[in-house]
Amino acid sequence: MKAITKQKIVFSILKVMSFMVIAILFLIIGFIFIKGIGVINWGFISKMPEEGMLKGGILPAIVGTLCLIGGSMLFAFPIGVCSGIYINEFLKDGPLKRFMRLMTDNLAGIPSIVFGLFGMALFVNKLKFGDSILAGSLTLGILALPVIIRTTEEALRSVDDLHRQASYALGASKLYTIKKVVLPIALPNIITGLILAIGRVSGETAPILFTVAAYFLPKLPHSLFEQAMALPYHLYVLATSGTDIEKAKPMAFGTALILITIVLICNLLANLIRAKFKKK
Amino acid sequence: MIQIKNVNFYYKDFHALTDITMQIPDKAVTAFIGPSGCGKSTLLRLINRMNDLIDGTRLTGNILVEGQDIYDKKVEVEELRKKVGMVFQKPNPFPKSIFENVAYGLRVQGMKNETEIKDRVEDAIKKAALWSEVERILNNNATNLSGGQQQRLCIARCLAVEPHVILMDEPASALDPISTAKIEELVLDLKSKYTIVIVTHNMQQALRISDHTAFFYLGELVEYNTTHDIFHNPAQEKTKNYVTGQFG
Numbered sequence: 001m002k003a004i005t006k007q008k009i010v011f012s013i014l015k016v017m018s019f020m021v022i023a024i025l026f027l028i029i030g031f032i033f034i035k036g037i038g039v040i041n042w043g044f045i046s047k048m049p050e051e052g053m054l055k056g057g058i059l060p061a062i063v064g065t066l067c068l069i070g071g072s073m074l075f076a077f078p079i080g081v082c083s084g085i086y087i088n089e090f091l092k093d094g095p096l097k098r099f100m101r102l103m104t105d106n107l108a109g110i111p112s113i114v115f116g117l118f119g120m121a122l123f124v125n126k127l128k129f130g131d132s133i134l135a136g137s138l139t140l141g142i143l144a145l146p147v148i149i150r151t152t153e154e155a156l157r158s159v160d161d162l163h164r165q166a167s168y169a170l171g172a173s174k175l176y177t178i179k180k181v182v183l184p185i186a187l188p189n190i191i192t193g194l195i196l197a198i199g200r201v202s203g204e205t206a207p208i209l210f211t212v213a214a215y216f217l218p219k220l221p222h223s224l225f226e227q228a229m230a231l232p233y234h235l236y237v238l239a240t241s242g243t244d245i246e247k248a249k250p251m252a253f254g255t256a257l258i259l260i261t262i263v264l265i266c267n268l269l270a271n272l273i274r275a276k277f278k279k280k
Numbered sequence: 281m282i283q284i285k286n287v288n289f290y291y292k293d294f295h296a297l298t299d300i301t302m303q304i305p306d307k308a309v310t311a312f313i314g315p316s317g318c319g320k321s322t323l324l325r326l327i328n329r330m331n332d333l334i335d336g337t338r339l340t341g342n343i344l345v346e347g348q349d350i351y352d353k354k355v356e357v358e359e360l361r362k363k364v365g366m367v368f369q370k371p372n373p374f375p376k377s378i379f380e381n382v383a384y385g386l387r388v389q390g391m392k393n394e395t396e397i398k399d400r401v402e403d404a405i406k407k408a409a410l411w412s413e414v415e416r417i418l419n420n421n422a423t424n425l426s427g428g429q430q431q432r433l434c435i436a437r438c439l440a441v442e443p444h445v446i447l448m449d450e451p452a453s454a455l456d457p458i459s460t461a462k463i464e465e466l467v468l469d470l471k472s473k474y475t476i477v478i479v480t481h482n483m484q485q486a487l488r489i490s491d492h493t494a495f496f497y498l499g500e501l502v503e504y505n506t507t508h509d510i511f512h513n514p515a516q517e518k519t520k521n522y523v524t525g526q527f528g
Contacts, residue, residue, distance in 0.1 A: 163374060167374075171388050
């Protein structure tokens with residue numbers, strides 16, 4: 001076979017493969033959209049669930065999920081970014097740095113149900129937060145930590161060392177250099193970590209199962225120590241253990257559509273913030 | 281005056297500089313020349329302690345800037361670097377505005393008065409012969425400037441801090457001939473006020489702009505004399521071979 005023909009074939013395969021990924025994404029979103037759009041109306045996102053969750057809306061689950069996203073990020077983002085800065089900027093290459101990286105990767109590899117169990121043991125029982133938004137947020141926060149740490153690290157590592165040297169050569173200290181030169185350059189990419197973490201957190205069911213999620217709770221939470229409904233768990237309930245699973249199906253797809261929409265809006269917002277910082 | 285006394289420098293096991301002793305005079309341009317890996321950049325980076333940033337290095341001997349041993353424990357490295365500025369091989373402006381690039385060193389020093397900062401920034405950019413090109417676009421991102429402009433901006437950034445010594449590590453090696461000429465002109469212009477040490481692999485450049493030249497080879501200082509003598513009347517065979525282009 002001629003080299004040029006061979007090259008064409010390989011390129012075609014690569015092209016087909018990558019378009020397939022996009023096709024799958026559109027297929028999923030399209031499928032959820034078509035199945036779910038029927039039940040979407042203002043009432044669906046603004047009302048409490050009614051009649052065994054077959055009627056009414058999913059407002060408490062939406063609010064619950066937003067609370068959990070906010071709570072977990074409030075906890076995980078500062079800790080994750082600080083660890084990332086410490087690992088990349090302050091640790092010298094050596095066994096400690098390798099150890100920290102390895103542990104972060106290990107944390108990322110733990111199945112989410114194990115986080116749920118751990119969260120229940122520590123936050124719900126030991127610290128006596130009970131089944132609550134606080135316990136759920138902390139559990140989800142731990143789950144999101146490795147993503148934030150690794151993206152922060154990568155973002156800092158991609159900052160050209162020439163910028164650090166320029167700053168040092170002007171008499172700046174290490175801390176000043178990190179604050180005024182390194183972090184501003186890395187910030188857009190650090191925010192990517194936030195986007196990924198939000199995506200991960202908003203869809204997780206297992207970690208909230210034992211720590212916060214309520215099967216049916218037709219009211220909005222008033223404090224961090226209350227239980228709450230959440231979209232992924234609500235979806236699971238509607239699809240598997242409602243009073244009438246067949247009738248609940250449209251509600252389930254509607255819930256899925258809202259969940260996807262929330263994640264997409266979060267991504268969009270974070271991207272806008274990132275673009276703004278990049279311009280600066 | 282910069283006094284370098286019996287300096288030996290090691291990267292882990294590698295003996296990068298061997299027993300260097302020399303005096304660099306004030307308000308003149310001193311060029312360090314020699315083939316790649318001869319230690320000229322390493323010695324330059326010892327004068328503002330940039331090599332501190334590299335793990336596993338070791339130094340013996342003394343380096344004195346204005347009579348002060350800069351490796352003395354009492355010396356704060358940040359203070360030293362305000363006195364001894366540096367311009368790097370590759371132009372490295374921060375991805376900030378032109379104005380903020382030059383203001384950076386002033387803000388590092390804690391200067392708050394914006395009018396004073398503005399004056400100092402303007403003054404420094406003028407000294408770096410860049411003012412007419414950027415006075416209308418001070419708020420534009422510095423990374424949009426051409427390579428030559430970026431390098432002059434880096435020189436302005438260095439001048440704003442009002443250093444006494446300016447170290448230049450092959451400042452024109454990444455630039456085109458016209459930009460290089462501008463940098464050289466600038467160096468000649470600045471030498472009445474600053475002590476300039478310049479590393480260059482370009483012998484013609486050393487000949488054009490420096491008053492004194494030091495030739496390094498394999499970590500040793502082979503010969504150090506006025507630039508005229510180094511190029512026209514070298515005492516060492518190695519220097520003669522190098523400056524006449526027979527190796528390097």
